[in-house]
Amino acid sequence: MISADRILDAMDRRGFDAFTGVPCSFLTAFIDQAIHRGGSRYVAATSEGEAVAIAAGAWLAGRKPVVLCQNSGLGNMVNPITSLLHPFRIPLLLGVTWRGEPGLKDEPQHELMGEITHGLLGLMRVPFRPFPTTVEAIEPALDAAEAALAQDRSFAFVIGHGSVAEGEAPPPVPALSAPRTAHVDLRRAGPQPTRFAVLETLLPVLPEAAAVVATTGKCGRELFTLADRPQHLYLVGSMGGASALGLGVALNTARPVVVLDGDGAALMKLGNMATIGARRPGNLLHIVLDNGVHDSTGGQATVSGSVDFAGVGGACGYARTWTVDDAAGLAEASQAALAGVGPALIHARIRPGSLARLGRPTIKPPEVARRFRRFVTEFK
Numbered sequence: 001m002i003s004a005d006r007i008l009d010a011m012d013r014r015g016f017d018a019f020t021g022v023p024c025s026f027l028t029a030f031i032d033q034a035i036h037r038g039g040s041r042y043v044a045a046t047s048e049g050e051a052v053a054i055a056a057g058a059w060l061a062g063r064k065p066v067v068l069c070q071n072s073g074l075g076n077m078v079n080p081i082t083s084l085l086h087p088f089r090i091p092l093l094l095g096v097t098w099r100g101e102p103g104l105k106d107e108p109q110h111e112l113m114g115e116i117t118h119g120l121l122g123l124m125r126v127p128f129r130p131f132p133t134t135v136e137a138i139e140p141a142l143d144a145a146e147a148a149l150a151q152d153r154s155f156a157f158v159i160g161h162g163s164v165a166e167g168e169a170p171p172p173v174p175a176l177s178a179p180r181t182a183h184v185d186l187r188r189a190g191p192q193p194t195r196f197a198v199l200e201t202l203l204p205v206l207p208e209a210a211a212v213v214a215t216t217g218k219c220g221r222e223l224f225t226l227a228d229r230p231q232h233l234y235l236v237g238s239m240g241g242a243s244a245l246g247l248g249v250a251l252n253t254a255r256p257v258v259v260l261d262g263d264g265a266a267l268m269k270l271g272n273m274a275t276i277g278a279r280r281p282g283n284l285l286h287i288v289l290d291n292g293v294h295d296s297t298g299g300q301a302t303v304s305g306s307v308d309f310a311g312v313g314g315a316c317g318y319a320r321t322w323t324v325d326d327a328a329g330l331a332e333a334s335q336a337a338l339a340g341v342g343p344a345l346i347h348a349r350i351r352p353g354s355l356a357r358l359g360r361p362t363i364k365p366p367e368v369a370r371r372f373r374r375f376v377t378e379f380k
């Protein structure tokens with residue numbers, strides 16, 4: 001058993017400087033200390049998948065992030081581990097508890113995951129080892145983790161029961177309270193534009209300094225078709241992860257960060273908006289391009305027709321929101337959003353459809369990620 005302070009001191013010395021996750025009772029002291037010391041460096045996520053995307057964003061902004069979670073949360077992480085960390089070769093350090101360890105008494109819901117935790121990490125090609133439980137074991141364990149990270153691979157510590165000593169509960173963190181959100185409705189009820197048309201109008205309005213994250217599917221492909229620039233990140237998987245990744249970038253850079261989301265993707269990870277509203281990064285603009293369908297997979301309806309994304313953003317604590325339904329409205333709202341303090345959300349109602357012959361990014365995901373990272377980190 002080791003104290004949370006010991007391991008966090010060792011991590012500090014090695015430059016691990018951004019923490020996120022979802023709690024587990026095995027990790028109480030560790031997470032409490034990470035929150036207490038790190039202050040704003042610990043981002044409380046609504047799901048473990050969101051935490052992976054936030055940490056990936058922090059890495060893309062030059063940080064060395066750690067994700068802490070219960071092994072039941074590994075299920076929530078499978079998609080972003082396999083379709084975000086793996087294709088983009090983004091290396092994260094994971095601390096995963098081992099509830100349901102065979103031979104130890106635990107709750108029924110942990111039994112199966114306890115049996116398959118190591119197998120699941122192995123299947124996802126995430127190397128792992130036990131969390132150090134003596135002071136002497138800390139440095140070799142961190143050496144092993146850093147060796148994997150240096151090869152652009154994520155690495156997991158599996159944290160068994162009683163690995164981390166219980167500590168003093170830190171002083172409570174004051175509850176976050178959001179001021180009232182300002183909303184502007186710019187809808188003109190004319191013919192709705194396509195996603196390509198609004199992207200074409202939006203791009204010239206965005207400042208050169210802005211980093212742009214495009215959701216998976218045709219959105220990223222259309223953005224690439226319009227212009228391929230170092231500040232573009234075209235997600236290829238991790239549906240729903242764009243806004244969480246954008247949050248991770250925005251919290252770690254002074255650059256403006258623009259997230260181009262889809263209605264299907266935004267609905268898949270609606271919890272992301274609560275985290276954005278709570279953290280309130282002033283440099284984040286979240287645009288939901290709502291065509292009412294999963295356009296990229298053939299146009300199957302989403303339930304967005306009855307969803308007011310600007311209302312959700314306001315309820316979550318975004319600073320300002322807009323509703324628009326044409327390209328000029330999106331351009332106007334984007335300029336206003338980028339001129340003021342965020343987080344801002346624009347709900348753009350558009351129509352389905354894309355180009356008849358739409359290409360795919362020819363630049364590969366690992367290079368997209370590294371080019372984007374250079375772009376973000378070179379900003380002073």
Ligand SMILES: Cc1ncc(C[n+]2csc(CCOP(=O)(O)OP(=O)(O)O)c2C)c(N)n1
Nearest residue numbers: 216217239262263264265293294295296297
């Ligand atoms: C977890 C997951 N589920 C399903 C898919 C398949 N998929 C890729 S894009 C997409 C549709 C996304 O819809 P939306 O966010 O509304 O964007 P649009 O395609 O309309 O631009 C789906 C379902 C996926 N990539 N990942």
